[in-house]
Amino acid sequence: MTMTGNTGNNGRTLLRGARVLGGEPLDVLIDGERIAEVGSGLDAAGAEVVEAEGRVLLPGLVDLHTHLREPGREDSETVLTGTRAAAKGGFTAVHAMANTFPVADTAGVVEQVWRLGRESGYCDVQPVGAVTVGLEGKQLAELGAMHDSAADVRVFSDDGKCVDDAVIMRRALEYVKAFDGVVAQHAQEPRLTEGAQMNEGVVSAELGLGGWPAVAEESIIARDVLLAAHVGSRVHICHLSTAGSVELVRWAKSKGWQVTAEVTPHHLLLTDELVRSYDPVYKVNPPLRTEADVRALREALADGTIDCVATDHAPHPHEDKDCEWGAAAMGMVGLETALSVVQHTMVETGLLDWAGVAERMSGRPAAIGRLEGQGRPVAAGEPANLVLLDPDYRGSVDSACFASRSRNTPYQGRDLPGRVTHTWLRGRATVVDGKLA
Amino acid sequence: MKRHLISAADLTRDDAVLILDTAEEMARVADRPIKKLPTLRGRTVVNLFFEDSTRTRISFEAAAKRLSADVINFSAKGSSVSKGESLKDTALTLEAMGADAVVIRHPGSGAPHRLATSGWIGGSVVNAGDGTHEHPTQALLDAFTIRRRLSGGEGDLAGRRITIVGDVLHSRVARSNVYLLSTLGAEVTLVAPPTLVPVGVGAWPCEVSYDLDSVVAKSDAVMMLRVQRERMNAAFFPTEREYSRRYGLDGQRMARMPEHAVVMHPGPMNRGMEITAEVADSPRCTAVEQVANGVSIRMAVLYLLLGGAEPAVSGSLPPEAASSAPGTAARTEENE
Ligand SMILES: [Zn+2]
Numbered sequence: 001m002t003m004t005g006n007t008g009n010n011g012r013t014l015l016r017g018a019r020v021l022g023g024e025p026l027d028v029l030i031d032g033e034r035i036a037e038v039g040s041g042l043d044a045a046g047a048e049v050v051e052a053e054g055r056v057l058l059p060g061l062v063d064l065h066t067h068l069r070e071p072g073r074e075d076s077e078t079v080l081t082g083t084r085a086a087a088k089g090g091f092t093a094v095h096a097m098a099n100t101f102p103v104a105d106t107a108g109v110v111e112q113v114w115r116l117g118r119e120s121g122y123c124d125v126q127p128v129g130a131v132t133v134g135l136e137g138k139q140l141a142e143l144g145a146m147h148d149s150a151a152d153v154r155v156f157s158d159d160g161k162c163v164d165d166a167v168i169m170r171r172a173l174e175y176v177k178a179f180d181g182v183v184a185q186h187a188q189e190p191r192l193t194e195g196a197q198m199n200e201g202v203v204s205a206e207l208g209l210g211g212w213p214a215v216a217e218e219s220i221i222a223r224d225v226l227l228a229a230h231v232g233s234r235v236h237i238c239h240l241s242t243a244g245s246v247e248l249v250r251w252a253k254s255k256g257w258q259v260t261a262e263v264t265p266h267h268l269l270l271t272d273e274l275v276r277s278y279d280p281v282y283k284v285n286p287p288l289r290t291e292a293d294v295r296a297l298r299e300a301l302a303d304g305t306i307d308c309v310a311t312d313h314a315p316h317p318h319e320d321k322d323c324e325w326g327a328a329a330m331g332m333v334g335l336e337t338a339l340s341v342v343q344h345t346m347v348e349t350g351l352l353d354w355a356g357v358a359e360r361m362s363g364r365p366a367a368i369g370r371l372e373g374q375g376r377p378v379a380a381g382e383p384a385n386l387v388l389l390d391p392d393y394r395g396s397v398d399s400a401c402f403a404s405r406s407r408n409t410p411y412q413g414r415d416l417p418g419r420v421t422h423t424w425l426r427g428r429a430t431v432v433d434g435k436l437a
Numbered sequence: 438m439k440r441h442l443i444s445a446a447d448l449t450r451d452d453a454v455l456i457l458d459t460a461e462e463m464a465r466v467a468d469r470p471i472k473k474l475p476t477l478r479g480r481t482v483v484n485l486f487f488e489d490s491t492r493t494r495i496s497f498e499a500a501a502k503r504l505s506a507d508v509i510n511f512s513a514k515g516s517s518v519s520k521g522e523s524l525k526d527t528a529l530t531l532e533a534m535g536a537d538a539v540v541i542r543h544p545g546s547g548a549p550h551r552l553a554t555s556g557w558i559g560g561s562v563v564n565a566g567d568g569t570h571e572h573p574t575q576a577l578l579d580a581f582t583i584r585r586r587l588s589g590g591e592g593d594l595a596g597r598r599i600t601i602v603g604d605v606l607h608s609r610v611a612r613s614n615v616y617l618l619s620t621l622g623a624e625v626t627l628v629a630p631p632t633l634v635p636v637g638v639g640a641w642p643c644e645v646s647y648d649l650d651s652v653v654a655k656s657d658a659v660m661m662l663r664v665q666r667e668r669m670n671a672a673f674f675p676t677e678r679e680y681s682r683r684y685g686l687d688g689q690r691m692a693r694m695p696e697h698a699v700v701m702h703p704g705p706m707n708r709g710m711e712i713t714a715e716v717a718d719s720p721r722c723t724a725v726e727q728v729a730n731g732v733s734i735r736m737a738v739l740y741l742l743l744g745g746a747e748p749a750v751s752g753s754l755p756p757e758a759a760s761s762a763p764g765t766a767a768r769t770e771e772n773e
Contacts, residue, residue, distance in 0.1 A: 197546075200636050200637070201636060201637045202637040202639070202640040203637070204635070204636075204637060205635035205636065205637030205638055205640070205641070206446075206612070206637070206640070206641075207546055207547065207570060208546040208547075208567070208568055208569035208570030208571065208609060208612060209546050209547065209568075209569075209570075210569075211635070211636060211637075213636070277550075277554070278546075278547030278550045278551050278554075279551075322525060322555075323524060323525060323551075324524050324543070324545050324547060324548040324551045325545060325546065325547045325548075325551065326544075326545030326546070326547070326548070326568070327524070327545065
């Protein structure tokens with residue numbers, strides 16, 4: 001790719017008057033791949049200047065849960081288009097989920113994805129390895145080989161499917177201790193969700209769509225936190241969606257068990273009432289839940305019960321959503337709207353300040369994934385992985401402007417606050433003035 | 438009335454009474470030597486069936502033909518594109534053919550709603566049963582049958598106590614009936630084993646009971662839903678025998694119903710399962726009448742949705758009825 005943004009200035013960029021983590025305005029000098037200085041009245045000599053007055057500077061965002069679809073479904077996304085979308089959303093690292101074709105269950109596939117990420121240059125791509133061969137839940141994949149590969153896999157997940165066999169889950173949790181890995185569980189009891197189409201409750205009863213009970217998620221979480229405690233392993237819960245799940249994670253954490261959890265932006269904002277439209281753009285796994293669940297998730301993210309926000313960016317081609325509900329694919333794209341949704345649901349409601357957002361969208365996910373050089377403080381000497389946003393921007397979402405190859409956003413036409421203006425990946429601008437560099 | 442008929446919940450009391458009254462007029466036509474009206478001449482009605490249902494299709498077909506509409510039967514079941522984009526592709530085809538109304542039966546809940554709101558077609562959409570969601574014309578014909586038997590064929594169903602028994606969870610008939618009958622002022626009670634009542638039923642405008650015996654004696658109509666025997670394989674109930682003992686209607690239970698009360702069934706019946714032959718064949722059972730009433734109801738729905746400018750029925754009607762028909766047409770347009 002062509003690299004622009006830092007040409008003719010020796011790789012020095014001065015951000016003038018940026019509100020670091022939403023605080024008082026400061027100047028931040030990027031030199032090469034690192035932050036050289038943070039302070040007031042820094043000398044701009046020889047540096048390209050970015051006037052950042054009124055804008056908020058955060059460490060580059062880290063996504064623990066991204067579907068990049070390559071290899072196999074390049075019609076919906078590729079590593080290149082997905083990382084471009086990530087950069088536009090302010091991300092400097094994403095974890096690429098394993099449910100590709102072929103499945104990322106061998107060292108060969110994870111290295112391929114990792115290499116494609118390096119070549120893209122827009123965002124670090126950390127492959128997630130499958131827990132079981134072919135995501136079939138029967139036989140452990142070569143977790144050690146994936147860890148030992150160039151991709152250095154630390155996060156393992158059969159996401160899209162639940163590791164529902166208790167013995168397989170126990171073994172996986174134990175096995176990855178050898179290399180400080182973590183199993184990220186897609187908690188969905190399969191028998192309780194046969195034919196499930198949406199959250200089971202008042203709306204599903206009315207619409208006659210197969211119910212997806214909260215207990216299908218909660219029963220797996222309950223089991224898995226107990227298993228993690230029993231074998232002394234780390235477990236990460238993907239896309240928590242119910243108030244009951246929050247209670248279980250809160251309880252597990254109170255015991256001091258190594259349990260972490262994520263929530264998606266859409267579960268912080270949308271409810272199953274939207275399904276009344278039967279528009280498959282709202283069809284997602286786990287399903288949109290109720291207002292009470294949304295409230296519990298927001299509170300849990302604020303108080304730290306839920307560690308981080310993860311997009312579960314799930315691109316699908318138009319035809320997989322332009323059909324009737326039952327025939328449609330599950331999932332939503334989210335990389336390019338995540339920060340705006342978090343601003344809307346967490347910052348503008350007073351639940352989180354920008355430092356809190358940085359922690360939950362960068363610091364914690366990087367720590368859970370054991371990513372080095374990501375999720376670091378905005379301070380001299382740190383890698384210059386940064387996102388600059390304009391929190392005062394107001395506009396409506398237009399998927400025609402997405403860098404993602406897919407358009408399956410539930411926010412089309414919706415007013416959301418904030419806009420990423422710049423993203424830097426190790427000092428190199430990937431987004432400038434809201435456009436890919 | 439709206440332009441489409443997707444859910445019984447969309448009908449106001451006045452809409453529903455208008456449909457029932459119009460169906461009464463249509464029923465009178467059925468008693469004439471020439472059963473055909475010229476009302477929808479030149480209009481095209483498509484029966485789009487993604488699921489086998491000869492009974493419902495024939496009923497809609499007869500209704501459309503008696504109104505002189507052109508009828509196209511389109512069976513999409515089992516075709517190579519019966520998944521995914523097929524609904525859209527089919528819709529675009531029908532649009533190109535100039536369908537004025539599409540009567541759709543689909544195994545997926547929400548498909549008619551999607552068809553009506555996606556912009557794929559311009560005509561009216563009539564839900565002829567979608568998944569486990571709704572079957573509004575069935576509810577209308579049930580209400581019509583109840584009104585004829587219990588309320589002299591006019592007005593609404595205020596104060597009538599109607600019990601719906603069986604597989605409520607998977608029943609589109611139950612959902613539509615709960616909305617429509619309560620809109621018409623009836624008190625509806627659902628009776629089923631707890632496994633066959635949806636989570637979230639508390640928001641419905643009805644009561645729920647698990648005990649049939651405590652309800653039959655207070656019912657003006659008892660509607661038995663078809664229960665598939667296969668449900669027991671998914672542990673909804675232990676055995677057929679236990680189901681029919683607790684939730685089936687036999688002669689003994691029927692005898693406890695009030696003198697005037699009727700037994701209803703949307704068909705096809707599982708004799709020996711939810712209903713015994715003795716009950717099914719008794720004069721209190723309206724199953725056959727329901728089928729006949731279905732044609733009148735569907736004539737009324739098609740007529741009102743397609744807003745025929747001519748009176749639905751001309752000539753032999755008493756003046757009030759004849760003058761009400763053009764009025765109903767104007768009303769339909771007004772409320773689109
Ligand atoms: Zn998942």
